[in-house]
Amino acid sequence: MNRKLYVMVALATLFYVAAATNAQVCEILIDNVTNTANDSDLIAGEVHTFTFRLQAPCGVPGDFHNVTNGFVFYSPEGTADWGYTQGAVLPAWTALNWRSTFVNHFHKSNGSGVFTSVGAPAPGTDSAAVFFVGFSDLVDTGDGLPTGFNNITWTVQIESRVEDFNKHICVDSVFTPPGGTWKWVSKAFNPNILPAWNGPYCWRVYTPCCIGGRGNVTLVPNCDPTDQSVDIADLTDLIDHLFINFTPLCCEDEADVAPLSGADGSVDVGDVSVLIDYLFINFPTLSSCP
Numbered sequence: 001m002n003r004k005l006y007v008m009v010a011l012a013t014l015f016y017v018a019a020a021t022n023a024q025v026c027e028i029l030i031d032n033v034t035n036t037a038n039d040s041d042l043i044a045g046e047v048h049t050f051t052f053r054l055q056a057p058c059g060v061p062g063d064f065h066n067v068t069n070g071f072v073f074y075s076p077e078g079t080a081d082w083g084y085t086q087g088a089v090l091p092a093w094t095a096l097n098w099r100s101t102f103v104n105h106f107h108k109s110n111g112s113g114v115f116t117s118v119g120a121p122a123p124g125t126d127s128a129a130v131f132f133v134g135f136s137d138l139v140d141t142g143d144g145l146p147t148g149f150n151n152i153t154w155t156v157q158i159e160s161r162v163e164d165f166n167k168h169i170c171v172d173s174v175f176t177p178p179g180g181t182w183k184w185v186s187k188a189f190n191p192n193i194l195p196a197w198n199g200p201y202c203w204r205v206y207t208p209c210c211i212g213g214r215g216n217v218t219l220v221p222n223c224d225p226t227d228q229s230v231d232i233a234d235l236t237d238l239i240d241h242l243f244i245n246f247t248p249l250c251c252e253d254e255a256d257v258a259p260l261s262g263a264d265g266s267v268d269v270g271d272v273s274v275l276i277d278y279l280f281i282n283f284p285t286l287s288s289c290p
């Protein structure tokens with residue numbers, strides 16, 4: 001390859017890579033989830049609102065006049081439940097110029113195609129789906145979803161259960177053709193867009209190990225986050241953990257009581273001293289869980 005050709009090929013490759021990197025896809029994301037302990041854990045027994053974001057930068061001329069996207073909530077273990085499944089739309093969605101928009105709730109165990117109306121949450125057992133639909137006419141009323149749109153549009157609310165500790169709840173895209181196909185239809189008669197979705201996304205149903213104040217030391221396997229009394233049994237467990245049998249702690253944060261001004265992230269003899277002080281000598285107030 002001569003030098004000039006080589007440079008041209010290199011430049012062309014560079015431009016191609018740059019274009020590919022900048023290519024924007026139409027996508028549906030989960031923007032946020034409420035009452036989580038971290039990115040992968042739902043706090044058990046709380047109400048969780050999953051907020052969905054639509055990104056429509058994919059360069060189709062004209063708007064998407066018909067949008068249909070469904071989401072199924074399910075337990076991979078088959079046994080976790082979530083009380084109810086309630087979909088709702090947000091102002092950014094309502095503000096779009098739809099001719100009509102509605103939310104359908106679908107409960108799998110009622111048989112395929114059985115939908116319930118908005119305001120009648122699908123029960124959580126088995127799996128439940130929520131469909132968000134917006135459509136407008138091709139030629140007259142309604143603009144639909146504009147190219148370049150990027151906002152939060154929908155929510156689905158569920159309620160996890162304490163008894164499902166360590167089980168999982170997942171959400172994935174779903175459709176029930178022909179009515180609920182996962183797609184955005186372009187007003188400009190371009191091919192339908194199938195917005196990207198990187199799910200399924202799963203969360204563990206989780207009970208935070210440290211609740212309220214610190215000091216409730218428990219050792220594996222006797223982990224009971226609902227036991228909140230701090231007494232001599234907790235001191236005994238801490239001594240066992242550090243000096244005798246080295247039994248693992250159920251929850252490091254509960255045992256991390258020193259210094260009193262704020263835990264230091266380690267469990268050692270200083271924590272034993274504070275616990276003795278708390279129980280028998282100066283009775284200081286122990287610091288709170290993170």
Ligand SMILES: [Ca+2]
Binds near residue numbers: 216227234
């Ligand atoms: Ca205790």
Ligand SMILES: [Ca+2]
Binds near residue numbers: 256259267271
């Ligand atoms: Ca400490």
